[in-house]
Amino acid sequence: MTNPMEFFMSVDVSLSDKLLEILYFVIGLIAIYVAIRNLNDKTNEKRFGTFIFWFLLGLMFLIGKWIPPMATGVLMVLMVLSPIFKQVKAGNEPSPTPEEMQNNYKKIGYKVFVPALSIGAFALIAALFTTISPIFGMGVGVVFGIILLMLFSKENTPKVFLNDGRRMLDIVGPLSMLPTLLAALGAVFTTAGVGDVISGLVTNIIPEGNVAFGIIVYAVGMALFTMVMGNAFAAITVMTVGIGAPFVLAYGADPVIIGSLALTCGYCGTLCTPMAANFNIVPVAVLEMKDDYGVIKNQVLIAAIMLVIQIIMMIVLS
Amino acid sequence: MEILKLLGILIVIIGFILKLDSILIIMVAAVVTALVSGIDLVTFLETLGSSFVSNRSMCTFIIVLVLTGTLERNGLKQAAAEFMGKFKNASAGLIVGIYGIIRLIFGAFNISVGGAASFIRPIVMPMAQAIVEKDGHPIADEYLEQLKGMSSAMDNVAWFFGQVLFVGTSGMLLVQSTLADLGYEVALIDLASVQIPVALIATAVAIIYYFLKDRRLAKKYAGGAKS
Numbered sequence: 001m002t003n004p005m006e007f008f009m010s011v012d013v014s015l016s017d018k019l020l021e022i023l024y025f026v027i028g029l030i031a032i033y034v035a036i037r038n039l040n041d042k043t044n045e046k047r048f049g050t051f052i053f054w055f056l057l058g059l060m061f062l063i064g065k066w067i068p069p070m071a072t073g074v075l076m077v078l079m080v081l082s083p084i085f086k087q088v089k090a091g092n093e094p095s096p097t098p099e100e101m102q103n104n105y106k107k108i109g110y111k112v113f114v115p116a117l118s119i120g121a122f123a124l125i126a127a128l129f130t131t132i133s134p135i136f137g138m139g140v141g142v143v144f145g146i147i148l149l150m151l152f153s154k155e156n157t158p159k160v161f162l163n164d165g166r167r168m169l170d171i172v173g174p175l176s177m178l179p180t181l182l183a184a185l186g187a188v189f190t191t192a193g194v195g196d197v198i199s200g201l202v203t204n205i206i207p208e209g210n211v212a213f214g215i216i217v218y219a220v221g222m223a224l225f226t227m228v229m230g231n232a233f234a235a236i237t238v239m240t241v242g243i244g245a246p247f248v249l250a251y252g253a254d255p256v257i258i259g260s261l262a263l264t265c266g267y268c269g270t271l272c273t274p275m276a277a278n279f280n281i282v283p284v285a286v287l288e289m290k291d292d293y294g295v296i297k298n299q300v301l302i303a304a305i306m307l308v309i310q311i312i313m314m315i316v317l318s
Numbered sequence: 319m320e321i322l323k324l325l326g327i328l329i330v331i332i333g334f335i336l337k338l339d340s341i342l343i344i345m346v347a348a349v350v351t352a353l354v355s356g357i358d359l360v361t362f363l364e365t366l367g368s369s370f371v372s373n374r375s376m377c378t379f380i381i382v383l384v385l386t387g388t389l390e391r392n393g394l395k396q397a398a399a400e401f402m403g404k405f406k407n408a409s410a411g412l413i414v415g416i417y418g419i420i421r422l423i424f425g426a427f428n429i430s431v432g433g434a435a436s437f438i439r440p441i442v443m444p445m446a447q448a449i450v451e452k453d454g455h456p457i458a459d460e461y462l463e464q465l466k467g468m469s470s471a472m473d474n475v476a477w478f479f480g481q482v483l484f485v486g487t488s489g490m491l492l493v494q495s496t497l498a499d500l501g502y503e504v505a506l507i508d509l510a511s512v513q514i515p516v517a518l519i520a521t522a523v524a525i526i527y528y529f530l531k532d533r534r535l536a537k538k539y540a541g542g543a544k545s
Contacts, residue, residue: 020375027380057377065371070360072367077345084342096391105393105400112397116389119382119436120424135375138382145385149392156388164387168435169380174341179376181344187369188348188362189326192355197323228327233489237496245500255502259493260482260512267478271471274334278376279477281340283434283470287443290463292337298464298471302527306479306520313516 004066016132021065023139028061034166041091049087053079053174076184083174093167108152115145175285178277182230189229198225198238206247212315214247215258219311222262223269223303230275232266239266254318261310268307271299326351382436395444410446410465411532415525417442418472422521425480438469450536458539465535468528479520482513 008018035054038047056079064072082088096104105112119141126137149156169176206217221243225235244262249255270276273296280295291297326347333343352362417437446465450457457465481487490509497504 023378023381024374027374027377030380030384060370061374061377064367064374069364069367069371072370073363073365074367076366076370077363080341080345084339084345101391101393101396103393104391105396108392108397110397110401112389112392112394113401115385116394116440119385124424135378138378142381142385145389149385149388153392156392160391161384161388164391165380165384168383168387172379172383172435176377176379178340178344180370180373181341183373183376184366184369185326185330185344185348185351187365188351188357191357191361191365192323192326192351194323194327194351194355197320200320228331233492236489236492240493240496241500249500249502255497256504256508257512259497259502259504260490260509261516263489263493264479264482264513264516267482270478271474274340275330277340279474280470282379283438283466283473286434286439287466287470289466290459291467294463294467295470295474298467298528299474302471302475302520302524305523306516309519310516 002066014131016136019136020133023136024061024065026139028058030162030165031055031058031061031169033162034058034169037093037163037166038091038170041093044089044091046087046089047091049082049085050089050091050170053082053088054169057177080174080177080181083177088174090170090173091166093163093170095167104153104155111152112149115148118142118145118148171288172282172285175277176282178281182275182277186229186231196238198242200242203242203246206243209251211248211251211253214243214251215253215314216311218243218248218258218262219265219307219314222266223272223307226266226269227273227275230270230273230277232263232270235266235269236263253314257318258314261314265307265310268303268310271303272296322354323351325354379433379435382433386435386440389440394440401445408449409529409532409536410449411468411529411536413442413446413449414465414468414472414528414532417469418476418521418525418528421473421476422480422517425477426483426517433473434470438466438473442469461535461539464531468531472524472528475524476521479513479517483510483517485510 004021007013007021031054035051035058038044038054039051041047044050056075060072060075060079064075119138122141122144123134123137126132126140127134130137146156146161149161202217202221206214218239222232222235222239225239226232229235240259240262244258248258270279274281274293280299281292283289283295284292289295329347329350330343333347334340348362348366351357357365443466446469447457447462450461450465482489485506487510490506493509494504494506
């Protein structure tokens with residue numbers, strides 16, 4: 001638990017971290033707006049469940065850092081109950097009509113690309129020229145883009161942005177929380193020592209002294225373990241301690257090449273798993289695709305090719 | 319019974335294969351793992367809470383979507399379509415590839431310029447779709463679905479292999495500290511330079527693959543949606 005006053009006054013906390021907390025506060029306010037907007041939406045038959053979901057998410061952003069971790073954990077458990085009991089549904093925020101979009105295009109034209117690119121531009125500026133996190137830069141880019149759109153057209157009032165944001169968040173829905181929930185599951189796995197058990201099992205099946213075989217097991221194991229966990233970060237520590245060090249590095253292989261490529265072997269696994277929801281499942285929702293695995297199916301071949309190339313590099317170069 | 323700790327992983331695998339509710343699977347796996355490992359309720363809730371707080375950056379899409387929705391309303395798709403109309407010889411697959419190169423370059427600067435919500439939906443897809451529909455026929459559903467899949471896949475491939483080129487990316491910091499614990503000192507710049515050929519090959523493979531796949535789809539669905 002941290003006192004927000006102390007946090008923001010402290011000289012030991014970087015400016016970047018303080019600014020990020022402001023960004024998370026704004027995100028919390030947006031989620032609460034989505035919650036209230038759904039509560040007042042009489043046409044949404046699941047309006048109470050939808051309200052509870054977004055309200056608790058917003059609350060976690062507003063106070064999650066400042067209350068005891070256990071209390072934040074309780075809020076998280078309460079938050080997921082709504083979607084688990086199928087009580088979250090998109091409301092009826094009117095989409096822009098083709099005529100409206102066409103008329104706005106005639107009025108604004110190519111200038112609309114400027115606010116579209118501002119998110120990335122400000123993140124880049126933050127990373128290249130400041131010590132502030134590009135995540136905060138992204139937030140500044142959003143604000144900049146909003147101001148530009150308001151200058152382009154008087155019809156773009158703050159309410160339009162908020163309601164369009166609600167429309168988009170309703171489309172994405174609770175599925176957008178999967179990465180956060182998977183990270184929490186990974187944290188539980190770590191606390192339970194799941195990684196130790198896995199490395200213990202794999203250690204039993206590798207013959208000692210065969211470096212090439214060790215490399216193959218290490219690389220493929222990274223990919224498979226990442227597929228299961230949805231996260232190469234969880235895999236790299238466990239697999240390097242369990243397999244990389246005793247069966248590859250101990251025989252004199254170059255730790256730079258082995259360590260670096262092991263991570264990207266893990267990324268090959270990330271390309272193949274629904275557990276990496278942020279990359280493989282959320283886009284399905286955002287792009288309104290029909291096939292839940294439509295993204296993964298376009299990545300499997302590339303992941304396989306890259307895994308083979310990296311294994312060859314590891315064996316030949318080290 | 320250490321092996322029981324893997325029950326949570328089994329639940330996740332079976333749950334995803336059976337396509338059960340994803341959020342339910344994750345919560346059940348977390349609870350079961352805690353139960354069989356003797357994690358008490360307080361520690362369990364604290365683990366969830368701390369994890370949420372340290373992973374809040376995963377939710378920054380919330381603020382991005384506030385801008386994205388109104389960009390669409392202000393004719394971004396129409397502008398993109400109009401702009402793409404100038405490239406009479408470009409194919410949709412080529413647009414996907416060009417996007418991949420941009421994503422890779424930004425990724426090497428540790429910048430996420432892209433993503434389904436902030437880039438593919440408002441910019442890449444309208445461009446690609448406009449090219450396919452240039453002949454006046456609406457795009458076939460299956461072709462559209464595949465273009466969405468290829469755009470997102472290009473996005474992931476370029477981002478994953480691009481960000482490891484950044485000296486000091488979080489993944490490589492983790493590799494460095496893991497190796498240091500084992501007694502191997504490595505420099506971040508060396509870890510990153512190993513990745514240069516890997517990034518170039520991965521991006522090239524993806525661009526060629528999607529270019530060829532798009533060309534096949536374009537032939538198959540020439541003349542628009544068949545009813």
